Amino acid sequence: MTTKKKPASSGKEKKKASKPKAAKRADFHIGSDTIKAGTRKIIDLPISALPNRLQMNLPVHVFHGRRDGPTMFVSAAVHGDEIIGVEVIRRLAQRPALKQLKGTLLLVPVVNGYGFLNHSRYLPDRRDLNRCFPGSEKGSLASRLANVFLNQIVKVCDYGIDLHSAALHRDNLPQIRITKNDDAILELARVFNAPAILHSNLREGSLRKHAAELNVPVLLYEAGEALRFDEKAVRTGLSGILRVMQHIGMIRVDKIPKKRTDPTVFIKSTWLRAPTGGLLRLFKGLGETVEKGERIGVVSDLLGEMDIDVVSTRTGMIVGRTNLPIVNGGDALVHIARASLEESELSSAEALGDDEDSENLFYEDEII
């Protein structure tokens, strides 16, 4: 009995026979630009002319993967002085994993170019961009910028990650802020794996609120201090984005630091305020736990005549703090987050809301 020997075939032919070539992915269109599948391109969306005739644009780095997958944006400096995210995006753009990207990634390192140049949170007319969404074509400068960002970036995406930091002279523990009762967002927040997840309501005019109305889930990352780089905040942000991209199938395993522990989900938080004006010394830092009744700092007068203790009113973790030792009575000193309610609250009306008015609670992030 003889067997016919199969004709030898090269590996290449074999591959061809078993795997027909996939149809080429469609081009990606944004503004007046076209990006071919498997390429990247930096494009500028025009915003307006500056008074000195220079043009203000919204720069976007588009990575249009060869293969299909989700479209996601990563944005920073919606508040122009919150620059940690700018550095996160700079590092993200260099990751080798993006060469094998599935889907499309839109990197917007500086949304508010005006504030970025002026080292300011705001637009030149003192408007806060994150209160001006959805914006309009003929509105204020902030409104026009919001309109371009929402319609040309957010609207075409399946996911978004918006990077922020605390206000001037404030520091935030790396944290993700999400709305209550949204399991899909909570899952992404857990995957991101910042040390803390905080519940915060969607605010009128915010990017997160209007993205939610377009069914685009957006993770809000808060870390570090305005106008400063913070290596831990940058690395936590970068790792978190890569984990999310891996989770939603955009990249394969890159060198992402392993998760250390699961993040803690905090359901309530409160700001501890200065009992009086003076010089502040805090004994506790970000990420440390404090007990109700614990002495965590002192406010002293200039000449050493008086020391007044700063006593924690809650048991919880410090997720934000001031870095400025010059304080007035009532200044927000320490942001304490709690993972559970106290027993006395469980049956009381207080449990229904935040410790303070929930809107005011996060206003402290924007005080300069």
Ligand SMILES: [Zn+2]
């Ligand atoms: Zn911000």
